[in-house]
Amino acid sequence: MKGEQKHGGTKTLALRAAIGVAYIGLLALFLVTGRTHTVLIDNKADPAGSWQAIRGMTVSVNGGEAVEYMKGDRDKVSVKGQKMRVRVEFFDGRDTEEYSLKIPFIEDTLLLSVPKLAEGLDNPMEPFNLYADNKARTDAEEGERFGQEP
Amino acid sequence: MKKQFVLKSFIADNLVAVIFLAITIASIPLSGLSPVHIIDDLMTRIGRNAFLVFSLILPIMAGMGINFGMVLGAMAGQIGLIFAMDWGIGGMQGLGFAALLGLPVSILLGWIAGSILNHARGREMVTSYILGFFFNGIYQFVVLYLFGSVIPLHNRAIALSRGFGVRNTLNLEPVRQVLDNAWLVKIAGVRLPMLSYAIIVVLCVFIVWFKKTKLGQDMRAVGQNQHVSNAAGIPVEKTRILSIVISTVLACFGQIIFLQNMGNMNTYNAHDQTGFFAAAAILVGGASLTKASIPNVFAGVLLLHLMYIVVPMAGQNLFGSANIGEYFRQFIGYGVIALSLVIHAWRSRREAEKARALLRSEGEEA
Numbered sequence A: 001m002k003g004e005q006k007h008g009g010t011k012t013l014a015l016r017a018a019i020g021v022a023y024i025g026l027l028a029l030f031l032v033t034g035r036t037h038t039v040l041i042d043n044k045a046d047p048a049g050s051w052q053a054i055r056g057m058t059v060s061v062n063g064g065e066a067v068e069y070m071k072g073d074r075d076k077v078s079v080k081g082q083k084m085r086v087r088v089e090f091f092d093g094r095d096t097e098e099y100s101l102k103i104p105f106i107e108d109t110l111l112l113s114v115p116k117l118a119e120g121l122d123n124p125m126e127p128f129n130l131y132a133d134n135k136a137r138t139d140a141e142e143g144e145r146f147g148q149e150p
Numbered sequence B: 001m002k003k004q005f006v007l008k009s010f011i012a013d014n015l016v017a018v019i020f021l022a023i024t025i026a027s028i029p030l031s032g033l034s035p036v037h038i039i040d041d042l043m044t045r046i047g048r049n050a051f052l053v054f055s056l057i058l059p060i061m062a063g064m065g066i067n068f069g070m071v072l073g074a075m076a077g078q079i080g081l082i083f084a085m086d087w088g089i090g091g092m093q094g095l096g097f098a099a100l101l102g103l104p105v106s107i108l109l110g111w112i113a114g115s116i117l118n119h120a121r122g123r124e125m126v127t128s129y130i131l132g133f134f135f136n137g138i139y140q141f142v143v144l145y146l147f148g149s150v151i152p153l154h155n156r157a158i159a160l161s162r163g164f165g166v167r168n169t170l171n172l173e174p175v176r177q178v179l180d181n182a183w184l185v186k187i188a189g190v191r192l193p194m195l196s197y198a199i200i201v202v203l204c205v206f207i208v209w210f211k212k213t214k215l216g217q218d219m220r221a222v223g224q225n226q227h228v229s230n231a232a233g234i235p236v237e238k239t240r241i242l243s244i245v246i247s248t249v250l251a252c253f254g255q256i257i258f259l260q261n262m263g264n265m266n267t268y269n270a271h272d273q274t275g276f277f278a279a280a281a282i283l284v285g286g287a288s289l290t291k292a293s294i295p296n297v298f299a300g301v302l303l304l305h306l307m308y309i310v311v312p313m314a315g316q317n318l319f320g321s322a323n324i325g326e327y328f329r330q331f332i333g334y335g336v337i338a339l340s341l342v343i344h345a346w347r348s349r350r351e352a353e354k355a356r357a358l359l360r361s362e363g364e365e366a
Helices: A001-035 A112-118 A130-145 B009-014 B014-032 B035-054 B056-062 B069-087 B091-118 B126-145 B179-182 B194-212 B214-224 B226-231 B235-260 B272-284 B295-319 B322-364
Strands: A036-041 A055-061 A066-071 A074-080 A083-090 A097-104 A110-114 A125-127 B169-171 B184-187 B189-194 B264-266
Touching: A001 B091, A036 A055, A074 B035, A074 B295, A083 A112, A083 B184, A112 B295, B009 B014, B014 B272, B014 B295, B014 B322, B035 B189, B035 B194, B035 B235, B035 B272, B035 B295, B056 B214, B056 B235, B069 B091, B069 B126, B069 B169, B069 B272, B091 B126, B091 B179, B091 B235, B179 B184, B179 B189, B179 B194, B179 B235, B189 B194, B194 B214, B194 B235, B194 B295, B214 B226, B214 B235, B226 B235, B235 B264, B235 B272, B272 B295, B295 B322
Parallel strands: A036 A110
Antiparallel strands: A036 A074, A055 A066, A055 A083, A083 A097, A110 A125, B169 B264, B184 B189
């Protein structure tokens, strides 16, 4: 009788543990597969002159709608998951290119420089801190307004 | 023996629904809206709201009246969504993540509410209503002060500019209408969110199955007579707590379904009216404080939301102001709840008088 009770208790405990593991597993699965990143698609030249902006192109991310980018354009797309396929069609007659990129799980926002990617330079996609950029710009503008050095 | 249909008793039994139907039917031609527009809007609203209304069935079955404490479940769902948006989880995964996170919170809150309601027998509805206000205070404190200070918030887009607390309006873009658009069928200009309907059908099947289980039968017995149930060995308190826990969990899921359809969330007020609208819907559908069924939910959601669609436009066309329709909407909603409570009190008194008269006549005969 006592042995049966003990067996029943172990079974219940095992079931509860399995439910707990399944719960955490599902949470982790949803977190990893559903994690959405904001990617800024950038077509600007390097201020130091290392790369030039592309005159005109369309960019499609993960088979989505192709968006037109001219020199100096920047737009954003949301990417779910940690992999990204970028298809670039150039207006100057160059062959269409397709790139596969990996997005770090931890990053919320990244800046993808398409000219850097097209030229095969290192780190075409870099983390981008929207708030730090805005804060720096706001501080500079405030300083300018009050006649101070930014 | 075949039961004879008596119009007078039918109207008396369904007074709320009949009054409501009469007002709504009168408003349809006045609204000037096309049938396709009305049906399309109605179909979307059924997918959006029915799940929330279903969460009220089990507490009614357990004799606890309308669980206004379902707002606790709605708060749990919203906390799940805040976390999902903070970690940027989109699509179905975002909804699943929010539901999974909201689940333990709603179980805990449901258990607390159920335990408190066991100490307030006979006054469950007003107690659950006040519980909603009490937990609203705690929710505001958590979301306004603890998020970003004690509970880490890493997405600054959802935080207040001071660094802690969640913004007043949360953009649910990553999960916006993912459930509705996953399987959308269009028939003659009417959009049908089939996946939302499928989830509602699964819930209906669950409720039908649940009523046949031992726990379901216990709930019904407890709802009919607690003393007899106790004497029969049914754990009355535990059964009542379980009905509130299940209701709160369903409200948590229902609020997530509701908000994904809306596409944004009013962080501090979205849950406020949840209980009120759900209660109004089930009462309009012909449910009473002691009896509710699946057809009551569908009839109620259909009627209440038909009124919500046509009355503001009827008010606009009749009085030149849509606000009149809005006031009317609120007035009717609260009026329906009040009328149901009055009818319930009147019926209870009438039945008690009948029972007393029967007892007296038996005594005289003896």
